[in-house]
Every structure is written in structure tokens, then in C-alpha cells.
Amino acid sequence: MGTAQHVGDVDGRYRRRLRSLLGFLVDQREDAVATLPSGPAQLELSRYVTVMERVVEGRPPPPPGPRARLQSLSPHLEVHCGHYRFRVGDPDISVAEPFPVPDWFASDTWTVLRVPLEPGVLGADEVDAWLAEWGDSALLFLGSVGSVTHLDEQGRVRHRLALDREIGEPFEAVVGGQSADVETGEARAGDGSRWLVCRTTVPSPSGITRSHKAVGSTTAIAVALPLGPDDAGRIYAGLPVADTALSLCISAQFDPIASRQALDDTPWNRALNELVGDLWAAAALWQFRRDPARAWRAVPLPDDMRDSRDPVAALERLLLDRARAGVSHGLVLDIPGYGPLGLDDLAVEDETLVGVVTEEEISRVAERTAVLPKVARDEDGRWREVLADWENHDSAVPVTVDLYDALRLLDDETRSPQANIRLAAAGLASNIYSSLLSSRWLVDSSGGRHRVPRPAEPAVYTDAPRGLGASLGFSREIHPAFLADTDEARSVRTWLRKREALLTDADAVAVIRRLAAIGAAGSGGPNALRLTDDQLIELRDGFARVPDHERETLGRDVGHAIRLQGHRYDRAGKREDIDVAPARAYLPARLDSSEREESFAFAAGRTAGLVWLRPRYAEVLQRGGAGMGARKFLRLLGAETAPRLRRHPGARERFTQSPKGLPAEVTSGPRARTDALRVLEATFTLDDYESPDLRAVASGIAAEQDPQLRRRRAAALFHVLGRAWSRFSDHDEVDAVYDYYAWQNQGRTAAFWLWQLRDTPWLDAGNGALSAPARLRMRTTGTVAVYGADDERFLHPEIQQLVGRRSDVLRALGISAEARTEDLVECLQRLRRREEEGGDRDVPAALILYQALAERAFGRGERASGEMSLGSVLRAFGEGSGLVLTDFGWRRPSQCLRGAPLFGPLRAFAPTFPGSEEFWQRLAVRLPTVDDATAVIKELAQQDRKQGRDEPDGTTQSIVLETLKMLAALGRTHPGALTAKRLGRLPL
Numbered sequence: 001m002g003t004a005q006h007v008g009d010v011d012g013r014y015r016r017r018l019r020s021l022l023g024f025l026v027d028q029r030e031d032a033v034a035t036l037p038s039g040p041a042q043l044e045l046s047r048y049v050t051v052m053e054r055v056v057e058g059r060p061p062p063p064p065g066p067r068a069r070l071q072s073l074s075p076h077l078e079v080h081c082g083h084y085r086f087r088v089g090d091p092d093i094s095v096a097e098p099f100p101v102p103d104w105f106a107s108d109t110w111t112v113l114r115v116p117l118e119p120g121v122l123g124a125d126e127v128d129a130w131l132a133e134w135g136d137s138a139l140l141f142l143g144s145v146g147s148v149t150h151l152d153e154q155g156r157v158r159h160r161l162a163l164d165r166e167i168g169e170p171f172e173a174v175v176g177g178q179s180a181d182v183e184t185g186e187a188r189a190g191d192g193s194r195w196l197v198c199r200t201t202v203p204s205p206s207g208i209t210r211s212h213k214a215v216g217s218t219t220a221i222a223v224a225l226p227l228g229p230d231d232a233g234r235i236y237a238g239l240p241v242a243d244t245a246l247s248l249c250i251s252a253q254f255d256p257i258a259s260r261q262a263l264d265d266t267p268w269n270r271a272l273n274e275l276v277g278d279l280w281a282a283a284a285l286w287q288f289r290r291d292p293a294r295a296w297r298a299v300p301l302p303d304d305m306r307d308s309r310d311p312v313a314a315l316e317r318l319l320l321d322r323a324r325a326g327v328s329h330g331l332v333l334d335i336p337g338y339g340p341l342g343l344d345d346l347a348v349e350d351e352t353l354v355g356v357v358t359e360e361e362i363s364r365v366a367e368r369t370a371v372l373p374k375v376a377r378d379e380d381g382r383w384r385e386v387l388a389d390w391e392n393h394d395s396a397v398p399v400t401v402d403l404y405d406a407l408r409l410l411d412d413e414t415r416s417p418q419a420n421i422r423l424a425a426a427g428l429a430s431n432i433y434s435s436l437l438s439s440r441w442l443v444d445s446s447g448g449r450h451r452v453p454r455p456a457e458p459a460v461y462t463d464a465p466r467g468l469g470a471s472l473g474f475s476r477e478i479h480p481a482f483l484a485d486t487d488e489a490r491s492v493r494t495w496l497r498k499r500e501a502l503l504t505d506a507d508a509v510a511v512i513r514r515l516a517a518i519g520a521a522g523s524g525g526p527n528a529l530r531l532t533d534d535q536l537i538e539l540r541d542g543f544a545r546v547p548d549h550e551r552e553t554l555g556r557d558v559g560h561a562i563r564l565q566g567h568r569y570d571r572a573g574k575r576e577d578i579d580v581a582p583a584r585a586y587l588p589a590r591l592d593s594s595e596r597e598e599s600f601a602f603a604a605g606r607t608a609g610l611v612w613l614r615p616r617y618a619e620v621l622q623r624g625g626a627g628m629g630a631r632k633f634l635r636l637l638g639a640e641t642a643p644r645l646r647r648h649p650g651a652r653e654r655f656t657q658s659p660k661g662l663p664a665e666v667t668s669g670p671r672a673r674t675d676a677l678r679v680l681e682a683t684f685t686l687d688d689y690e691s692p693d694l695r696a697v698a699s700g701i702a703a704e705q706d707p708q709l710r711r712r713r714a715a716a717l718f719h720v721l722g723r724a725w726s727r728f729s730d731h732d733e734v735d736a737v738y739d740y741y742a743w744q745n746q747g748r749t750a751a752f753w754l755w756q757l758r759d760t761p762w763l764d765a766g767n768g769a770l771s772a773p774a775r776l777r778m779r780t781t782g783t784v785a786v787y788g789a790d791d792e793r794f795l796h797p798e799i800q801q802l803v804g805r806r807s808d809v810l811r812a813l814g815i816s817a818e819a820r821t822e823d824l825v826e827c828l829q830r831l832r833r834r835e836e837e838g839g840d841r842d843v844p845a846a847l848i849l850y851q852a853l854a855e856r857a858f859g860r861g862e863r864a865s866g867e868m869s870l871g872s873v874l875r876a877f878g879e880g881s882g883l884v885l886t887d888f889g890w891r892r893p894s895q896c897l898r899g900a901p902l903f904g905p906l907r908a909f910a911p912t913f914p915g916s917e918e919f920w921q922r923l924a925v926r927l928p929t930v931d932d933a934t935a936v937i938k939e940l941a942q943q944d945r946k947q948g949r950d951e952p953d954g955t956t957q958s959i960v961l962e963t964l965k966m967l968a969a970l971g972r973t974h975p976g977a978l979t980a981k982r983l984g985r986l987p988l
Contacts, residue, residue, distance in 0.1 A: 073121060078114040104155035124150070124158060131159045134240060136189035139163050140197060140224050141236050141251035164188045168196070173282030175202050175221075176275050182282060187224070194227035195249065196290075198283040205271035211255045211264060221272065223280045224249040225287050225298040235263060235312055242312050245304045246319065247297045250276050263311040273315045280319055281326045288331050292376035296383045299323050323386075328395035335370045345369045346398040348387065349406070352430060356422045357406050365406060366399040403427060407435035417443040417481035425488035428495050436495075443479040450476070453501045453514075456521030458529050458561070460514050461502045468508040468542045472535055475511075478502065508542035512554055515539075519560030519583070530563040530579055533620045540621060540633045551636065559583030559638030565614045573606040580611045583638025590615040591631050592641050594723065600641050600697075603716035607700035610693055613639055642724035643694035645731055648752055651688060654739050661737065662688040662752060670755040672774065679872060682736035682746040689731045691753040698762040702770055708798075711764050715802035722806040732812055750812075758813055764796035773813035777823065778804075786819040786827060786852065793823075821856050821868040824849050825876045828883045832890050836881075846885040847913050854919035870922065877923055884910050884925065898925040902962035903936045904955060930970060930978065933963045 076089040078096040087096040099114060106112050127150050139145060139161055147162035168184035175182075182200045199222035204215050226247050233244040236251035242262045244250075252272045255264045263269050280298075287295040300320040306313045332340045347366030349357060359371040377383045391397045407427055410420055420441040427436050440449045442461065453459040458474040463483060469475030482489055482502075496502035500517070503510045518527060531539065539558070546554055559582040566580030589601040591613065596602055604610055613634060621630035628636065635641075650667075651660035661684030664677040677683070697717060704710035721728060734751050737743040750758070758774040765771040766779070771793065777783050779794045787793070795815055803810070807817075814820070819827075828849050835841050853873070868876075874893075877883045882892030886908040887901070893910075898920040901909035907928075910920045940956050952960065971978045 074115045074117050076116055078116065079111065080114060081111040082108045102155060105151065124152065128159045131161055134161065135232075136161050136163055136191070136193065137195070137224075137232065137234065137249060138240055140187055140195060140249055141199070141222050141238070162190065165197075171282070171286055173200070173279065173286075175200060175278040175282070176205075178202065180279075182279070182286075184286070186227070192228055195224040196227055196283070196287055197222060197224045198279065198286070199223075199251075200279060202275055205268065205275070208267050208271050210253075210268050211266055213255070215268075219253050219272070219275075220251075221275050221279055222251040223276065223283050224251075225283060225295065227291070227294050235315070237263075244312055244316060245306060246300050246316055248280070250280070250315070252276055265311050269311050270314070273311070273318055276315065277318045277322045281322045281330070284323070284327050285330050285332075288327075288333065288376075292333055293378045296378045296386055297380075299327065299382075299386045301382075301385055301389055324390055324393045324395045328390045328397065331396070333373070333376055335373060338370050341369060343372075343387075343396045343398050346372045348372045348384075348398045348400055350400060350402040351381075351384065352403045352426050353401065353406050356426050357401075357409065357419075361406070361409055361412075362401050365401045365408065368399050372398050403430055403432060404435070407432065407439065410435060410439035410441035413440075413449055417479045418484075421481060421484075421486075421488050421492055425491045428491050443481070445477040445479055447479075448476075452496070452499065455499075455514075455517035456527060458515075458518055458527050460500070460511065461496065463502075463504045467503070468511040468538055469503055469514075471538045472511065472515075472529060472531070474529065475503065509545050509547075512539075512542055512546055512558060515561045516554040516557035519557035519562075519581075522560070527561075528563045528579075528581070529561060533623075536562075536564065536617075536620065537623060540627055543633070543636065544627060555636035556583055556638040559636075562637075564617065566611050567614065568611045569606040569608050571608045573608075575606075578611065580613065581638075582613065582634055585611045585613045585639050587631065587634060587639050587641050588612050588615045590618055591634065591639075593631060594641075594719065597712060598716050598719040600643070600716075600720045603701070603713050603720055604697045605700055605704065605713055607697050609696055642720050642727070643691045643697065645689045645691050645728070645753060648688045648690045654684065655742055658743055659686045661686055661739065661743065666752070669752070670759040672759055673750070673752065673755040676749050676755075677736055679869060680736045680746045680749065681738060682749070683739050684737050684743070685734045685749065685752070686737055686743065688734050688752045690756070694753060695756050695760060698757060698760045702760065702762040707764065707768060711796055711798045712802070714763055715799050718799075718803035718806045718809050721809045722803075725808050729808070729812075754812060763815075764799060765792050766794035766796055767792045768796065773815050776815050777820065778810065778815060778817040780817050783817070783819055786848065787823065819852055821853065821873065824853050824856075825868065825873060825883070828885075829876070831885070832881065832883060835890070841885070843885060843911070847911055850911065850916065850919065851913050854913075854915040874923060884920075884923075886910060893920075893923045893925045896925055897928050897932070899927055900962075902959070902966060903928070903932070904959045906936050906939055906959070907932065928966060930967065933967055936963055 076087050078087050078099065079085065080096065080099055080101060085096040085098065087094050099112075101110075101112055131148065131150060139148065140163065146165075147160060149157055149161075150159040152158055164187070166186045166188075168186055170181055170183050173180055173182050180200045180202050182198050185197045187195045187197050199220065201218045201220050204217060204219045209215055233246040234240040234249050235242040235244055235254065236249060237254040237256050237260070238251075239260075241254065241256040241260050252275070254269050254272060255266050256262065257264050284295060284298060287298070300316060300323055302320065305316055305320060328343060332342055333346070335341045335346075345368060347363050347368040348371065349362045353362070357365075362371045363369065372383075387397050387400075389395075391400075403426055406423060409415060410423060415423075420443070424436055424441060427433070437452050437454070440451050442450045442452055444450065444461070450459070453461075458472075460469050460475045461478040461482075462469055462475045463478065465475070465477045467475070482492060482496075493502060497504075500510055500514050515529070529535075539562070543551060543555065562582065563579040564582055564585075565577070566585050567575050567577050568580075569575055586600060586604070589596045589599040592599040592601060601612065617634065618630045621628075621633060627633075647660075648662050651662045654661050664674050664683050664685075666673075677685070701710055701713045701717065704713060731751050732754050733748050735743075736746045736749045738746050759772050761770040761772045763771055763773055763776060765776060769792065775793050776795045777787070777793060778800060779797065783794070784791075810816070828846065831842055831846055831849075878892050878894070881890045882895060884891045884893055884896050886896050887905070888908040891908050896908040896910050897903075898910050898917065900912070901907075903909070910916065910925050937960060940952065940959060944952055944956065967978060
């Protein structure tokens with residue numbers, strides 16, 4: 001083939017034309033229409049040239065028969081073979097001029113096709129570029145063309161396309177519903193690319209014609225699966241006509257479009273697609289049996305599909321469906337030791353488990369025969385993508401063992417510590433902690449296996465058996481594999497340290513934090529640590545290293561986690577030695593800072609239920625050199641010297657995002673609390689507290705048979721409460737509320753624990769009888785003046801002498817040094833009752849009581865000290881015949897008037913005293929009105945008429961004069977009140 005120098009146009013136009021020309025030559029050679037130079041071949045050749053020329057010129061090919069032209073590259077095509085030569089041109093065939101074919105190019109027996117080119121039509125560089133673009137794979141399906149070589153004029157090779165072929169083992173396949181013999185072979189290119197080429201001949205699709213071509217009884221189809229790195233996919237009709245995103249090559253007698261750059265969308269091509277799909281599926285299964293690792297590259301994936309409706313895209317989608325529905329179920333692999341197995345019989349591990357678990361473990365977890373062998377997996381991991389796609393489309397796939405499944409292996413005691421570390425590190429990398437916390441995979445230095453200690457578990461691992469953890473007996477030395485210098489071991493160690501399950505360098509603070517976590521979780525029973533004296537001393541010394549801001553919180557929690565020697569008393573007063581948590585125990589008198597008879601231990605005596613630490617710890621904790629003293633350390637651990645308060649367990653959530661409320665009616669609750677809340681029209685109290693221990697001690701004091709000891713114990717309890725009053729006073733009052741859509745505040749009242757202490761009869765009265773604090777008062781000059789010297793409700797003088805300075809506690813319990821409002825009201829009630837029973841009227845005593853009441857500041861609700869509210873006083877004064885002592889006897893506030901008794905014996909007036917005006921006004925006693933005055937004057941006139949007096953006596957004159965003065969005063973302040981209608985007919 002001659003060439004001319006390249007001049008100008010390098011846009012690829014001539015390259016496309018050359019491709020069409022070579023396509024014509026190959027088609028002629030491959031189809032073996034005739035053997036040159038016979039006559040029929042000349043006619044047939046003329047037809048092919050015509051088609052080729054039309055394609056080169058960019059026009060669709062005409063029906064067979066028209067004369068051809070090669071004007072786009074050359075007007076002629078010459079054929080030379082020995083002494084035979086002719087030229088095919090427009091319009092006919094003629095004898096070609098002799099052309100001396102160089103000996104290095106071909107001998108006389110060769111048939112040479114020559115396209116004479118005009119200068120500048122096509123350059124040698126363009127031919128090289130075109131051949132490079134096609135590559136060796138362009139010859140994949142050419143059975144008779146072994147190579148294409150581009151030579152220069154001296155016979156030197158400029159470019160060469162060639163493939164070496166090796167015949168393979170044939171196999172049978174079902175193509176188009178019929179059994180077909182499939183020939184196989186391997187094609188190798190000079191650059192190392194390799195393909196498995198599978199070809200067969202099958203019956204042509206019935207009832208379908210080709211575009212401008214005859215249809216034979218059979219048609220040839222072939223596929224080539226890549227065996228090397230070349231992923232370029234192409235569709236061939238002899239030579240490549242279209243690219244595909246799939247890593248495979250396909251050849252059939254497709255009908256291309258005129259430019260041979262794509263397939264035509266025809267029924268013939270669609271029918272060939274179905275046949276190609278059958279052959280490709282069979283070839284893929286054949287390749288999976290021979291070389292499965294390379295077979296994955298030829299399997300389509302959704303990402304390979306193009307969003308197009310052209311015939312190539314349709315073929316790609318068809319192969320994707322065949323892979324899912326056919327290849328997956330038909331794929332069989334030869335597994336060493338097991339023989340042929342389908343994918344359903346195999347297992348694979350998740351990517352996170354690569355190198356973490358063994359194949360035997362994978363198959364055991366998946367409950368499958370074997371694992372997909374490594375030799376059946378490609379290095380690029382396409383096999384995982386293919387299996388993932390198949391799994392999403394109900395295809396046959398191996399069982400995938402993910403990290404969650406594999407973590408069950410942590411309980412396998414046959415696994416080595418190193419294997420457990422690798423698996424645990426994989427779980428940590430994926431933030432999967434549940435299996436790590438529930439499995440027994442931690443190994444100690446003796447080989448024992450354990451779970452990861454939970455925060456509330458008295459166990460911890462150390463790098464060496466020393467320090468506080470070892471002394472307390474709950475640390476274990478971890479296996480050396482966990483201390484190895486590997487990424488996996490470091491990851492596990494870091495996680496264990498964050499959970500404070502692994503300690504290094506004998507860290508006492510970390511051990512104390514672990515103990516505190518145990519205590520904070522409320523652990524007891526088997527998790528509690530019973531400490532010896534030496535362990536307790538070492539724990540105390542460890543607290544010296546705890547930062548100050550953590551010490552108090554950690555101390556109380558540790559006090560819940562450990563057990564020390566203690567005792568308690570049963571209901572019969574018998575002592576019982578027990579192990580106690582310091583945070584739930586009380587200090588004995590020996591460890592209390594107060595005098596013995598002012599300690600809580602003395603006040604409690606042998607009260608049942610309370611637990612006490614042994615006094616011996618005073619000596620124990622003196623050992624060990626400098627450090628916290630026994631009392632300070634045990635108090636740090638939560639031991640108390642005063643009764644504990646706790647939130648009342650009966651409180652319930654009434655409204656969301658609001659504090660809990662304790663109902664007014666509580667089983668066995670103080671009746672006085674219920675009554676006080678009813679007065680306030682409240683139904684609940686908020687954030688209320690109780691103290692079972694305090695009530696138990698008060699009841700124990702009440703049960704004491706020795707009067708002197710009982711009074712001394714009662715005094716001791718006063719001192720205990722007084723020393724701790726800063727804590728108790730934070731919870732001595734609570735909000736009283738009404739539940740209506742939300743908590744409606746109704747005022748303040750005493751806390752539940754204080755109501756209980758007030759209501760329990762545990763204090764001796766002056767006569768020696770037990771009485772509730774709320775009914776007692778201090779004996780003072782003022783209270784004696786009000787109640788008398790022999791009142792049985794005075795606090796016993798022995799107790800008063802011992803606790804007189806505890807005014808805050810006395811006041812909270814309602815024991816006042818002054819007369820209380822309730823007592824003053826009761827005194828008035830006694831005066832009225834005595835008079836009603838025939839006794840003398842005691843006006844001076846009543847005036848004293850009224851003056852005392854007038855000095856009280858009545859609030860809206862019950863105060864914490866128990867004082868009556870104004871409403872309660874009003875109700876008391878209005879009950880029965882009333883508590884206002886007038887010249888007419890006892891009256892209710894509504895039945896009398898206040899101020900000077902200007903109406904004399906005609907109207908009842910409340911007594912007057914300093915401050916009486918405001919007092920009676922607050923009790924709703926009203927002032928005289930114009931109507932009262934006119935009514936009195938009329939009554940006086942009627943009396944004079946009845947008695948026949950022409951002139952009023954002195955008493956009447958005095959009353960009338962005072963009444964007129966009152967009316968005059970009203971006329972000045974309220975002139976509208978004095979009307980002619982009211983005063984015009986007065987008998988003056």
C-alpha cells in the first residue's frame with residue numbers, strides 16, 4: 001500500500017475513512033466471498049467497494065448493485081496477483097497499470113490490494129495514530145488475519161498489530177435455547193494483554209432479516225474476557241465498531257450504522273444480543289472454573305451502565321441481568337478439600353475482618369462448608385462489589401460474616417490472646433462495644449479469661465501486681481500480649497484505660513475512681529469489698545493523692561462500695577455485729593466530735609435499725625503515719641453524726657418537667673400536715689424530705705422507760721440537730737402547691753420530716769408525761785402569766801435547762817418561749833367554756849390574751865414554727881358563740897362593733913385596749929354606721945315612751961349626745977351618708 005506525505009488536515013477525518021477501508025478489506029477477507037482473481041469475485045468485490053466508498057463519504061450504503069466510487073481517498077482500488085491485475089473504479093473495471101511490488105513486501109503469488117492515493121490525502125503519522133488507537137485487540141475476532149503491519153517505503157516496520165493465539169479446551173453451552181459447541185482460545189498481545197476468546201456458531205434468529213444483507217442459516221458470535229490489565233471493552237462487527245464500559249469484547253454479525261461507529265437499532269441486533277448474553281454467561285462460568293480471580297473483571301456492575309437507550313447500552317443491561325440471574329446461580333468453584341461448591345455453600349468475611357479471623361472461623365460462624373478462596377478473589381476487590389450487587393438482587397451469594405457476627409468468636413476459649421486483640425481492635429475501630437463488654441476475651445497473666453469489668457464491678461487489670469488495686473484484692477495482671485507494641489494492642493489498651501479497667505504505674509487515684517463507680521451504681525452484695533485494717537489504711541493514704549475538687553464526691557461513693565465492721569440493734573435491743581457500708585452508717589460516740597451525752601449515738605441508744613461503725617477504728621486509723629484522722633476520713637466516706645435526710649419516696653411526677661409532689665394525704669403521715677395543707681387549699685408539697693432514722697430515734701426515746709435517761713437522750717437529740725442545723729435548715733420548709741394544669745403555689749409549710757418530729761410524742765412535759773413538741777412551750781415569765789404556773793404543756797425543766805440555747809431547733813419544733821397564737825386562742829376558748837359552765841367572767845385575763853394576739857403578725861399560711869394563720873384565727877373566733885368578750889357576753893366578730901361603746905347597753909362592743917382598733921379590724925369587727933345610730937336613737941325614744949318619761953334620763957341623754965357626735969363626724973367625712981330620708985324623722 002503506497003502512502004503520500006501528510007499535508008494539513010489532522011482532525012481525524014481520514015483516519016475514519018481508513019478505518020472504513022480496512023473494514024471493507026477485512027470483511028472481504030473474513031467472509032471469504034471468493035478467491036481472487038476469479039470473475040465472480042470481481043463482481044462481488046465491486047459491490048463491497050461501493051458500500052465502502054459510500055461509508056467513507058458519510059452517506060448510507062445503497063442497495064447492492066450500483067456502481068462504486070472511492071473518491072474520498074482514491075477514485076480507484078487496484079488488485080494485483082502475479083500477471084493478473086485490474087482496477088475497480090468509476091464507472092467500470094479496467095486493466096490496471098503494472099505495479100512493481102517490492103520483493104520485501106510480497107512475492108508474485110500474493111494478492112495485493114492497492115489504493116493509489118493522491119499527494120496530501122493521508123499521512124503515515126495518521127496511519128500510525130489510527131493503528132495505535134485500535135490496538136492489538138482489534139484483531140481479536142479475525143480468524144484469518146493474524147497481523148496488520150504498516151511499512152515505510154524501505155520496508156521498515158512503522159507500526160504492527162498482532163496477536164499470538166493458543167487453542168484451548170472446548171466446552172458445551174446452551175445458546176439461544178440450543179446446545180452449542182464453544183471453541184476457546186487464548187489471545188496474547190505484545191504488551192502482555194491477554195484474553196480468553198470463546199466463539200461458536202449458532203442458528204440465525206428465525207424470521208428476522210438484516211439491513212441490506214443476506215441472512216445465512218447460522219451466525220457466528222464470540223466473546224473475549226480479559227485476562228490481563230486491559231479493561232477496554234468493545235463491540236465488534238469483524239473489527240471494532242463501538243466502545244462499551246464493560247471489561248469484555250463481543251463480536252457478532254451486527255449491523256453497524258453507515259459510519260461503522262455504532263450499532264444500528266434493529267431487530268437483528270436485538271436478537272443477536274440475546275445470543276451473545278447466553279454465550280457470555282457460559283464463558284463467564286467457564287472462566288470462573290479455570291481462573292476465578294480474573295473472571296470478576298468481566299462481570300457487569302450497575303455503575304458500568306450508561307444512561308442511554310442505544311443498542312450497546314441495551315446489551316450492557318442485558319449482561320447485567322444475566323450475571324445476576326444466571327451466572328450467580330450457576331457459578332461453581334473448585335474448593336481444595338471440598339470439591340465443586342456453589343456460592344450458596346460458601347462464606348466471605350467483611351472487609352473489616354481481613355487478616356483478623358481465619359477461614360475456618362469464618363466458615364464456622366457462617367455455618368457454611370468453606371470460605372471463598374483467596375485465589376478466587378481479584379486484588380482490586382471487584383469481587384466484593386459484584387457480590388454486593390448480587391445480594392441486592394436476590395442472586396446466589398456467599399454468606400457474609402460481618403464484624404458483629406465475628407465478635408461472637410471472642411467467647412471462644414481456644415483463640416489466642418493475640419487473635420482476640422486483633423478482633424477487639426477491629427470492633428473498637430467500628431465503634432462496636434456491646435460484644436466487647438459481654439464476652440470473655442480479656443486474658444490475665446495466668447491464662448484465665450474474663451469479661452471487661454463494668455464500672456460497678458470490683459475488678460481492674462494492671463500491668464503489674466502492685467499498688468492499691470493489688471492491696472484491695474480486685475486487680476488482675478493482664479496477659480503480656482495486651483502490652484505488646486502493636487497498633488491493635490495499643491488501641492485495646494487505650495480503650496481499657498478510658499473505661500478505667502486497665503491501670504498502669506499503680507495509679508491509686510484510678511483505683512479509687514473505680515471504687516467510686518462501684519458505689520455510685522449502688523452495688524452491694526457480692527461486689528462489695530470487705531476491707532481489712534491494712535487495706536483501709538492504704539485506702540486512706542490513697543485519698544491523699546485525690547484532687548481536692550474530687551475528694552468529697554469520690555469519698556461518699558467509695559463509702560457505698562466498701563464494707564467495714566459495724567453493729568446494729570434488733571427490736572429487743574440485742575446487739576448484732578455486721579459488715580456495714582460507711583456511707584450508710586453512723587459514727588459511734590467515741591468517733592464523734594461532741595461530748596458523749598450530746599452525741600447522736602447517745603441519743604439513739606439501742607434504737608433498732610440504725611447501723612454503727614465499730615469504735616475500734618479510732619485506733620486502727622491512727623496507724624500508718626501522717627494522714628487524715630479517723631473521724632475526718634470516715635466522714636469523708638459518708639459516715640454521719642446526725643440523722644440522714646432523703647427525698648420522700650412517696651413523691652410522684654404530676655406534671656412533666658416539674659418537680660415531684662408529695663400528696664397531702666400520705667399513709668401514716670402526720671395529721672397536722674394534712675390539716676395545714678387543707679387550710680392553704682394545697683394538695684401537694686414539692687421537693688419534700690423525710691428522715692426514717694430521725695423518727696426511729698424519736699420513737700426510741702419515747703419508748704425509754706427510765707425518765708431521767710429519756711430526758712437526757714432527748715436533750716442529746718436537740719444538740720445533734722442543733723450542730724447539723726445548717727444542713728437541716730436547707731430542707732425544713734417546702735412549697736405547698738395546688739395541682740391545676742401546673743403547680744399553683746399556695747404558700748410555704750414545714751417539711752414532712754419536721755411535721756413527723758413535731759407530731760411524735762417524745763419529749764417530757766412539765767408533769768413528766770410524754771408530749772409532742774408541737775404541744776409544748778418553754779417556761780418563761782410571759783408564758784406562765786398566760787398559761788399559769790402548773791400548765792402540763794410546759795417543756796420539762798430538765799430538758800429546758802439542757803437545750804435552752806438551741807433556740808433554732810426549739811423554734812422549728814414549735815416550742816416557743818412566748819405564748820403561741822394557737823395557745824392564746826385555746827386560752828380564750830377555756831375562758832368561754834369556764835363561764836358557760838357557771839364560772840366567773842375573767843375580763844382581765846381576756847384583755848391580756850387579746851393584747852397578746854394583737855402583737856402577732858398573722859401571715860397567709862402556716863409558718864414553719866406552726867403559728868396559726870389569720871384565716872385559722874378568724875374561724876376560731878367565729879365558731880360557736882364566738883371569742884369576743886363584750887358586756888353582753890361572748891360574741892362572734894359579726895355580732896359586735898368596734899371602737900368606743902357609745903351606744904351603751906344597747907349594742908355589744910369589742911373591748912378596747914392599746915392596739916385594739918387594728919386587731920378588731922383584722923378580725924372583721926365593723927365600725928358603727930349611720931343605720932346603727934338611727935336605730936339606737938329610735939330604740940331610746942321607744943323606751944322613754946314606754947316608761948312615760950317626758951324627758952330622757954341621764955343615760956339616755958349621754959347615749960344620744962355621743963351618737964349625735966358620731967353622726968356629726970360622719971357628716972364631715974362622709975356627707976353623702978347623712979340624708980333627709982335617714983335623719984328627717986328621728987325623735988330628737
